[in-house]
Amino acid sequence: MTRNHTREDILAEAARLFSRAGFKGTSLHDIAVAVGCSKATLLYHFASKDALLVALVEPAVQELLALDDRLAALVGEDARTAAVDGFVDLVLRYRPQVTLVYDSLQLTEIPRFPGIDAVAERLVRAFAGHSADPVDDIAARVVLSGICTVVIEHADSGGIDLRKALTTVAERLLPSQPRPRQES
Amino acid sequence: MTRNHTREDILAEAARLFSRAGFKGTSLHDIAVAVGCSKATLLYHFASKDALLVALVEPAVQELLALDDRLAALVGEDARTAAVDGFVDLVLRYRPQVTLVYDSLQLTEIPRFPGIDAVAERLVRAFAGHSADPVDDIAARVVLSGICTVVIEHADSGGIDLRKALTTVAERLLPSQPRPRQES
DNA sequence: GTCTATAGAAGGATAGAC
DNA sequence: GTCTATCCTTCTATAGAC
Numbered sequence: 322m323t324r325n326h327t328r329e330d331i332l333a334e335a336a337r338l339f340s341r342a343g344f345k346g347t348s349l350h351d352i353a354v355a356v357g358c359s360k361a362t363l364l365y366h367f368a369s370k371d372a373l374l375v376a377l378v379e380p381a382v383q384e385l386l387a388l389d390d391r392l393a394a395l396v397g398e399d400a401r402t403a404a405v406d407g408f409v410d411l412v413l414r415y416r417p418q419v420t421l422v423y424d425s426l427q428l429t430e431i432p433r434f435p436g437i438d439a440v441a442e443r444l445v446r447a448f449a450g451h452s453a454d455p456v457d458d459i460a461a462r463v464v465l466s467g468i469c470t471v472v473i474e475h476a477d478s479g480g481i482d483l484r485k486a487l488t489t490v491a492e493r494l495l496p497s498q499p500r501p502r503q504e505s
Numbered sequence: 506m507t508r509n510h511t512r513e514d515i516l517a518e519a520a521r522l523f524s525r526a527g528f529k530g531t532s533l534h535d536i537a538v539a540v541g542c543s544k545a546t547l548l549y550h551f552a553s554k555d556a557l558l559v560a561l562v563e564p565a566v567q568e569l570l571a572l573d574d575r576l577a578a579l580v581g582e583d584a585r586t587a588a589v590d591g592f593v594d595l596v597l598r599y600r601p602q603v604t605l606v607y608d609s610l611q612l613t614e615i616p617r618f619p620g621i622d623a624v625a626e627r628l629v630r631a632f633a634g635h636s637a638d639p640v641d642d643i644a645a646r647v648v649l650s651g652i653c654t655v656v657i658e659h660a661d662s663g664g665i666d667l668r669k670a671l672t673t674v675a676e677r678l679l680p681s682q683p684r685p686r687q688e689s
Numbered sequence: 690g691t692c693t694a695t696a697g698a699a700g701g702a703t704a705g706a707c
Numbered sequence: 708g709t710c711t712a713t714c715c716t717t718c719t720a721t722a723g724a725c
Contacts (some may be wrong), residue, residue, distance in 0.1 A: 327690080327691090343527070343529060345527065345529035345530050346529050348717075348718060348719085349718080349719065349720085350717085350718080350719095358691070358692090359691070359692055359693080360719080360720085361691070361692065361693080361694095361720090361721085361722095362690075362691055362692075364719085364720065364721080365690065365691075366690090369719080369720075370718095370719065370720090455665045455670065456670050456673050456674065459655060459665075459667070459670040459671060459674055460674040460677065460678075462651070462654075462655045462658075463647070463648060463651030463652060463654075463655050463671070463674050464647060464651060464678075465651070466650070466651045466654035466655060466658075467646070467647030467648060467649070467650045467651025467652075467654070468647060468651075469654075470646075470647075470650035470651070470653075470654060471643060471646045471647050471650060474646075474650075481639045481643075483643070486639065486640050486643040487643065487647070489640050490640065490643055490644040490647050490678065493644065493678055494644075494648075494674065494677055494678035511708080511709090532699075532700060532701085533700080533701065533702085534699080534700080534701095542709070542710090543709070543710055543711075544701080544702085545702090545703085545704095545709070545710065545711080545712095546708075546709055546710075548701085548702065548703085549708065549709075550708090553701080553702075554700095554701065554702090
């Protein structure tokens with residue numbers, strides 16, 4: 322099952338380099354050297370640098386869409402727990418891709434995945450327990466983006482269970498019941 | 506008081522463009538067009554593209570160092586409250602710069618400000634109320650980075666008071682008293 | 690499928706006139 | 708202080724041999 326092993330190598334090295342130096346900060350030359358092939362070989366396997374990025378991020382996007390589907394069938398606290406657990410799992414498994422996508426640069430300048438913004442908004446709503454309180458909305462956004470950044474930057478501080486810590490933190494901050502709009 | 510008005514224009518446009526497309530994603534040509542001058546003029550006012558970035562970020566860094574100094578004199582809950590209020594205020598006032606600095610790309614490849622990592626770690630500790638529980642540490646990191654990202658991306662959703670919302674969210678998540686290490 | 694060689698564009702920075 | 712013109716490098720992508 323080592324068919325396409327060059328293609329896989331390219332994806333792996335590109336993920337590593339993009340997440341370290343950013344998309345614009347990584348050249349095809351850099352990737353070719355890391356893989357041990359020529360730039361032309363990269364462009365044989367992928368039509369362009371942009372196409373390489375899309376191929377890299379695509380599986381993570383598919384899983385995010387799948388999570389969005391699963392959440393659509395849930396309500397109340399179940400929905401929020403599933404959203405938190407599912408999202409934490411996803412960003413932990415696709416750490417390099419998250420780093421990439423979270424570079425705001427890439428998000429605005431690259432061939433987008435259609436509907437991804439709507440998915441992100443639904444995720445925020447699920448994190449907020451569909452509360453009407455705008456503070457809960459901000460809380461959800463803080464937790465969602467904070468989880469991404471912590472996962473990106475986490476260097477393994479003393480063997481703690483990052484998955485458990487992140488879900489615990491999320492549960493601690495997010496509202497357990499939908500709240501009415503909070504005054505003052 | 507319009508002396509140096511070109512220099513100020515350059516800083517303003519550079520902040521806008523860098524925060525929108527990233528440092529690597531913005532060329533001197535882009536900035537020159539936005540300002541309405543030539544690339545040579547940019548490089549008359551700033552020695553290099555890197556120097557322009559440093560000039561842009563420097564005031565924010567100075568204020569962060571000042572906050573760090575103020576926090577050194579405080580303990581307990583006072584320290585945490587001052588850290589949260591001070592940091593929220595800082596990122597709200599330096600929104601474009603935060604966007605820039607938060608691009609992990611820049612942080613690793615550009616002339617650094619000495620000691621800034623240590624300041625960031627002390628800020629995390631203050632957010633965590635100097636708790637020994639690793640979950641509180643993760644919570645502090647989630648809130649700290651989440652605040653940055655939310656401020657960066659916030660498009661003004663319905664005139665809510667972002668400052669108050671962010672401090673409320675931080676207070677809701679962070680421990681009010683130092684806790685012992687939490688088991689299981 | 691992989692290579693070398695190169696085209697063609699864009700980047701940062703400098704020289705020198707005004 | 709600002710400009711035009713230019714230099715040199717680096718980048719993405721293509722052409723064509725093997």
